[in-house]
Amino acid sequence: MPVDTQIWTDIDYERNGKQFGMLRVPQSLNTAGWANLFIPIAVIKNGEGPTAVLFGGNHGDEYVGEVMLMNLARALRPEDIRGRVIIVPMLNRPAAEAGTRLSPLDGRNMNRVFPGQRNDTVTGMIAHYASQVLIPMASLVLDIHDGARTAHFLPLVTMHNIPNRAQMQRMIDTGMAWGASYVFVYCDVSGEGLLTGYAESQGKVALGTEIGSASQFGKEMLAIAERGVRNALKLHGILRGKPEPAETPRVVAADEPDYYVMAPVSGLFEPFFEMGDDIAANEAIGQVHSTERPFDPPTPVVTRKGGMLISRRAFPLTRQGDCLATLVRPFKL
Numbered sequence: 001m002p003v004d005t006q007i008w009t010d011i012d013y014e015r016n017g018k019q020f021g022m023l024r025v026p027q028s029l030n031t032a033g034w035a036n037l038f039i040p041i042a043v044i045k046n047g048e049g050p051t052a053v054l055f056g057g058n059h060g061d062e063y064v065g066e067v068m069l070m071n072l073a074r075a076l077r078p079e080d081i082r083g084r085v086i087i088v089p090m091l092n093r094p095a096a097e098a099g100t101r102l103s104p105l106d107g108r109n110m111n112r113v114f115p116g117q118r119n120d121t122v123t124g125m126i127a128h129y130a131s132q133v134l135i136p137m138a139s140l141v142l143d144i145h146d147g148a149r150t151a152h153f154l155p156l157v158t159m160h161n162i163p164n165r166a167q168m169q170r171m172i173d174t175g176m177a178w179g180a181s182y183v184f185v186y187c188d189v190s191g192e193g194l195l196t197g198y199a200e201s202q203g204k205v206a207l208g209t210e211i212g213s214a215s216q217f218g219k220e221m222l223a224i225a226e227r228g229v230r231n232a233l234k235l236h237g238i239l240r241g242k243p244e245p246a247e248t249p250r251v252v253a254a255d256e257p258d259y260y261v262m263a264p265v266s267g268l269f270e271p272f273f274e275m276g277d278d279i280a281a282n283e284a285i286g287q288v289h290s291t292e293r294p295f296d297p298p299t300p301v302v303t304r305k306g307g308m309l310i311s312r313r314a315f316p317l318t319r320q321g322d323c324l325a326t327l328v329r330p331f332k333l
């Protein structure tokens with residue numbers, strides 16, 4: 001395997017059994033001229049078969065995937081596997097340790113820099129390793145996200161509406177096997193360069209997730225994440241057993257920008273609806289109170305398209321242009 005990267009690892013991806021190791025990312029700092037940043041990685045391999053690569057902590061402050069993947073990496077045994085499972089529980093480890101979405105080292109959003117470059121900032125170098133070394137080994141790519149502090153989500157598995165219908169069908173089938181409440185087809189309203197977008201472009205079955213938020217974090221969300229990953233691995237013949245989805249997901253889409261309701265002004269957002277509610281077009285989903293003129297009438301936040309509320313802003317303090325709500329329509333391939 002030709003490896004075009006500055007990142008070094010002690011992992012042998014071809015070795016059978018279970019390995020815990022590190023990706024060593026070159027760094028040169030004021031306090032250490034020659035240094036490496038260590039990104040933990042686990043590989044569980046048992047003979048020939050397909051490969052899955054599982055990412056958590058692409059956004060540092062999304063801890064559902066990080067905790068679940070640490071548990072899964074400890075629990076999976078080589079004899080449970082056919083093929084290979086690669087687990088990176090904290091892809092953006094500096095951000096995980098800082099409790100932030102973006103890397104504290106270079107201020108970058110890991111999930112906007114894909115595919116990255118060989119000689120890049122730390123975030124770009126990690127993305128480059130994932131895109132050039134890890135993702136090419138896999139047929140199944142799972143990237144576990146949640147709404148962190150800023151957004152509540154009904155538990156869902158995400159994908160773009162990609163042009164290859166056979167690949168899209170396999171992605172929807174994998175989302176159905178996952179067994180979260182929704183399979184959610186989205187569009188990039190806040191920029192390109194996503195990990196899953198890159199994996200999709202390489203023909204992979206690539207799923208993201210949004211499983212709750214920081215304040216929803218707990219036993220229930222962790223169980224939805226772990227059961228879903230195990231079900232996806234089973235559907236792809238990598239983990240023994242048959243998928244046992246906890247529920248039959250509804251397939252929904254927010255595939256036009258008008259399904260994403262952005263704040264018209266800055267202030268304190270007051271929602272009028274809870275997730276799961278149906279909202280009409282041109283209806284006020286909430287209002288924004290001015291902190292500068294608190295006794296003026298609040299600014300209504302009006303939808304452009306109707307749909308079901310699948311996500312809403314969790315943190316009331318809002319800046320103009322922040323996403324306040326996401327609405328979805330039923331989707332059929």
Ligand SMILES: [Zn+2]
Pocket residue numbers: 058059062145146
């Ligand atoms: Zn995220």
